[in-house]
Amino acid sequence: MDIVFHGAAGEVTGSCHLVQVAGKCVLLDCGMVQGESQGGPKRAQGEDTAGDRNAVPFPFDPAAIDVLVLSHAHIDHTGRVPLLVKRGFTGPIFTHPATIDLATIMLADAANIAMADAEHDNRHLQPGQKPGEPLYTQDDVNAATRLMRPVEYNTPTEILPGITLTLRDAGHILGSATVELDGTENGVTRKLVFSGDLGPVNTPILCDPAPVPAADLVVMESTYGDRLHKSHEDTAAELAAIFAAAHKDGGNVVIPAFAVGRTQELLYIFAEHFDEWGLGRFKLFLDSPMAIRVTAAYGRHEDLFDAEAKKLWASRPNPLQLPNLTLTADGEASRSINAIHDHAVIIAGSGMCTGGRIRHHLRHNLANPAAHIVFVGYQANGTLGRVIVEGAKHVQLFDDDIPVRAHVHTVGGLSAHADQAGLSAWYGQIAEHPPVCLVHGEDPGRSKLADELQSKWGSKVTLPLPGTRVAV
Ligand SMILES: [Zn+2]
Missing domain, CATH: 3.60.15.10 (Ribonuclease Z/Hydroxyacylglutathione hydrolase-like)
Structure with missing residues (x-):
């Protein structure tokens, strides 16, 4: 062999x-x-x-x-x-x-x-x-x-x-x-x-x-x-601090996430910490038709979950459907998010910002010093995500030069x-x-x-x- x-x-x-x-x-x-x-x-x-x-x-x-x-x-x-x-x-x-x-x-x-x-x-x-x-x-x-x-x-x-x-x-x-x-x-x-x-x-x-x-x-x-990831406790504390700062600063929170895996785990963590992190004060958006379909697919395979997730699924019909979460499948609903400049939490793909709707949300939020961009997955060499994580002061998006003034966070403890x-x-x-x-x-x-x-x-x-x- x-x-x-x-x-x-x-x-x-x-x-x-x-x-x-x-x-x-x-x-x-x-x-x-x-x-x-x-x-x-x-x-x-x-x-x-x-x-x-x-x-x-x-x-x-x-x-x-x-x-x-x-x-x-x-x-x-x-x-x-x-x-x-x-x-x-x-x-x-x-x-x-x-x-x-x-x-x-x-x-x-x-x-x-x-x-x-x-x-x-x-x-x-x-x-x-x-x-x-x-x-x-x-x-x-x-x-x-x-x-x-x-x-x-x-x-x-x-x-x-x-x-x-x-x-x-x-x-x-x-x-x-x-x-x-x-x-x-x-x-x-x-x-x-x-x-x-x-x-x-x-x-x-x-x-x-x-x-x-x-x-x-x-x-x-x-x-x-x-690398060594932070513990779950430290990661939860990190996210709590980001949401507290974002609420005080009055900007949006933009989270580039892979439609498969990261997104469902984020929603799960949001459900677990909903009150603790004051997530009810935000408008949450899952802005990805694929992530919406994949989230439904996760619900079809409960037999593969760990004991804790099985218990959560047994207690609620769908723990990932948070009360203030909007699923924006079509393009018009997605574009309407662009008019929101404060207290929105937007999860969109692609996870490394190489394509997809996240690029529109970055164009609308990167220049805002009150906005928070939260990276929760690996950013490969040559991707826009990597460029932002490494501290670029300007990025090119849709032929526009966008200054990076938003807070940029890397939450390594959420890695898949x-x-x-x-x-x-x-x-x-x-x-x-x-x-x-x-x-x-x-x-x-x-x-x-x-x-x-x-x-x-x-x-x-x-x-x-x-x-x-x-x-x-
Ligand atoms: Zn993989």
Whole structure:
């Protein structure tokens, strides 16, 4: 068995790894690359450039892939699946049933964005210039979702002769899984474990990442390889202080959040601390059609919640539907929020501000010294979110130069990813501490995690680059 890394090798997006075993090819994830600012002059700062790096040919023949396995629904792990199908992949796609539910929603949204991008690009064609095609369409998404086959957690499933797949709860978003592949070649069985994205312990709504007993090679994410998150108590105190300051300052609170995971956890935390944080004094908006659909999908999978969330759901019909929360699905309702300059709390995507409605809310609030912008997730290199977090005094939005005068907060304790201690502990419980490849992390973060694993567990650590091949 061996594995070649084709994405998320030295960066945090574009997850895609090819496993070859028993004469077969198993692809792990097929994600979209996000946040690279390689666009032409029409692109504003940090705007998604899905049409650029994502459109290049795959470094393998899609028709030669026998099976695709998806760790979870986030677009940086699934976003190029319809493109893979469009370019010749016809095999089954194995993943958790909740991931099928969420990916169906997310890929439809990605197709809409791809079609809107192509339309935008074609608007100023010169005579004789060929119009560009969208990365993929809803038809390609439908073709992809038809190939998806559900696999429950902790249920070893033979996906090809001699290759068994086991998914375990990764505690990152609903349906997220660690992927275990057992491959038998010449009478010898080898075990590869791919962590997918790992959640922190005690994350709201979800169970903790399930332990993995054994592996011959571990491929592990390293997003927060060099950081330690604040405790839940400190994080709650941090948010309480932000809402108190925002109420006093009289501006809006703008929260860029991923539609899947972060948004539902934020609403859950808001429900828990509603009175304590005085949230009744604000007008709350969930301004994302996708987040609204995903929040409904969470309600369809209560069986996957942790004990505390199950109890909360049993006591109220829908704890996420807060009394002063407005769901703005259509564009006109969204635009009406622009007229509100005080005491609104606006949750909108995308989480790294690379596209979506959040960019409009940033344009209307960044220049206001009374406004508070609250980042609750990882901001990758090259994204507008990263630029703001790093203290830019001006940003480009829709061809306008916007001064940043709002308060900018990073609340790391709400991350959907385990921190260095969490990653090290998850790895540490695997028998005999097998060799490990660190993916889904930017340097120097992942090399700091490598140092930690080497010194604490004596591990042999590889930091793969695109195209690196490792034998299992
Ligand atoms: Zn993820």
